[in-house]
Amino acid sequence: MFAIVTIAGQQFKVEEGQEIFVHRLEAKAGDSVSFDGVHLTSGDAGVTVGTPNVKGWSVGATVIDHVKGDKVVVFKKKRRKGYRVKNGHRQQFTKIKIDSIAG
Template sequence: MFAIVTIAGQQFKVVEGQEIFVHRLEASAGDSVSFDNVHFTSGDAGTSIGTPNVSGASIGATIIDHVKGDKVIVFKKKRRKGYRVKNGHRQSYTKIKIDSVTV
């Protein structure tokens, strides 16, 4: 069984037992979280399409860790003006494990 769910503003296709990286969530490692914005489910019982959400469906997950992504270099330059700016950025992510997909 899989589902399409919105987590922290992004949609993910999730399966039970899967580990994914999502934008940083405000919870500590080891906590259990639940997501109710389930848009689509498919499994042995058939498929359910929400308008916009499937009623009664939820995703249970456990937070594994908080990590940072790879560094992205932002370099700006205007030619012949002597203008150069170099900045770096690392996005904060939360690694979660999908425990249950309930309909």
Template sequence: MYAIVEIAGQQFKVVKDQKVFVHRLQTEEGKQVSFDNVLLIGEGDNVTVGAPAIDGAQVGAKVLKHLKGDKVIVFKKKRRKGYRVKNGHRQSLTEIVIESIAASGAKKAAPAKAEKAAPKAEAKKATAKADDLKKVEGIGPKIAETLADAGITTFAELAKTDAAKISEIIAGVRGNHVTDTWPAQAQLAADGKWDELKKWQDELNGGKA
């Protein structure tokens, strides 16, 4: 039996006893963890496809260890300012082993659409009082949208969110994102200290000091 499951914003095809490297999870090493966003399950000629997920399906796993991936070089340059910064980044990862795959039937497409309607309405309502999170160095339109979907729409809310948690939320957004300074930047924005924030951002590289 195999399954296609979404873990920390990424989709994986997994089988029992397979080891997988995923974006950093908050679960401690040695602990069990389960994922219920199972998109497809196959066993022989029988394939069950969700709409979009399979109702009641679950993939169980065990966290083996937390580690960092290979170094990626990040280079930033500001035109006409003589500003060039070269930094390395290593993505935080978690190694897990798949222990079980369980299925119990697919969701109907109609209810899935109905469930999505409410969050969109809530997101639209929340946007009325939302801050422009793109003013934080390192946050672009896609990340701002992802944070809003997770309920983080103001500088104050972002400032209260741990950097590791932010990394987990935006794990599905393409690119190498360093979130270490985002809460502190957001706090300055929330306090209205724009001059201090701008001075600091001139020294940052994609959100990294």
């Protein structure tokens, strides 16, 4: 069984037991979180598509850890002008484990 759910503004295809990285959530490690924005479910009973959400369905997950992604280097240069700027960025993610897809 799988579901398509909106988590932190992005849509993910999730299955029970799956571990995914999502944008930073305001929850501590070990907390349980629930997501109600389920757009599609698929299982033994067939496929259910919501308009836009499937009523009564939710996805339960547990926060495992907060981590940072790989560094993205932003380098700007204008030739023959002596202008060089180097910046970096590391996106903050939350690793969650999908516990249940229930409806």
